[in-house]
Amino acid sequence: MRLVLRFARPYWWLAAIIVALSFVESVATLLIPTFLADLIDEGATTATFQAMANTCVKMVVVAVIASSCAITGGWLAAVFSSRIAKTMRDALYSKSLDLSMFDFRSFGIASMTTRTLNDVNIIQVMVTNFIIMMMPVPFIFGIALFLAFQLNVSLAWWPVGFIIVIVIVGACILRSATPLYRKLQRMLDRIDTVLLENMTGVRVIRAFGKERYEQQRMDGTFRDYANTAIRANRLFANLDGISYCASAGTKRLHYAVSICG
Incomplete structure (x- = not known):
């Protein structure tokens, strides 16, 4: 993890944008059920059509915001992980040029090939999956608990x-x-x-x-x-x-x- 953070440091601004988009997406995603519950309550209490229409409009706006943040965040996550992988491959190649013949033979051709190609690709996929699937979890957990304790x-x-x-x-x-x-x-x-x-x-x-x-x-x-x-x-x-x-x-x-x- 420290190695990934080291190569991700030059792209901190991109990571900050991704975190902000993930937070907004989580909030918008959890607001949709809240508006749906309000809509059901309004229908059960014979509210006016205008009030129910306003709630529906809010749901549509929040859904558009959530979708936009999800699409933009996924695209930026792919860009972020690709740049990290490129930087790591450049660093590995530069380091391999400094190795002596004895060091290169001690590592082995198979190990050097795996480290340069397979391991970096695994890290790239891991970073992308972490941003898309794991990063929203703390936000969703905190917001969901806040809404649950309110109810x-x-x-x-x-x-x-x-x-x-x-x-x-x-x-x-x-x-x-x-x-x-x-x-x-x-x-x-x-x-x-x-x-x-x-x-x-x-x-x-x-x-x-x-x-x-x-x-x-x-x-x-x-x-x-x-x-x-x-x-x-x-x-x-x-x-x-x-x-x-x-x-x-x-x-x-x-x-x-x-x-x-």
């Missing part, structure tokens, strides 16, 4: 408890998955090494009749990588299931309390 203080504490449980479970899953992803990086270097050896030594392999051995070697390397990736993805799949169950439980509890009340 009903006792019911508002239930989602707080569920969110705390999800955060604790997510932290445990992330702690368990981190060693697996580090292992995946080493396995990816191993895959690149095996592929490079097969491509550069194909004549020697055919001369000594080692095709079956090399095929088994490649299959084993791919199998180990696939099994480790499946284990890591299953951990996060459990987090999704827990989140859905918590969300559904909160809604059912809200309905039950509303009916009993």
Whole structure:
């Protein structure tokens, strides 16, 4: 994370605009259900048509603002992550030119290729996904809690408890998955090494009749990588299931309390 922040520092102004757009989008997104509730209340209390039309106009304006902020924020997020990736690739290339032959051989061609291409691409995708999917979460959480406490203080504490449980479970899953992803990086270097050896030594392999051995070697390397990736993805799949169950439980509890009340 410190490395990403280091390369993102020259584009701080772009990050500030993205944060502002994300905040406005979150506020506008949560205002739409609020206006919808007001519209239902107005219809139930026989309000005038003009009052209901004004509420509908407010909903349309807020929806346009939310859509505009989402589209602009997504485009700026792509620009922001692309510039970070470009700066990192330039820095990696400049650093590789300063390495001695001994250092280059100690890292290996496969590792250098993976660091320059695959790792930077993963960071670029991670930054984009973080901005689009993770950055609005604190804003939505704070605004939603504020609106919930305004409506009903006792019911508002239930989602707080569920969110705390999800955060604790997510932290445990992330702690368990981190060693697996580090292992995946080493396995990816191993895959690149095996592929490079097969491509550069194909004549020697055919001369000594080692095709079956090399095929088994490649299959084993791919199998180990696939099994480790499946284990890591299953951990996060459990987090999704827990989140859905918590969300559904909160809604059912809200309905039950509303009916009993």
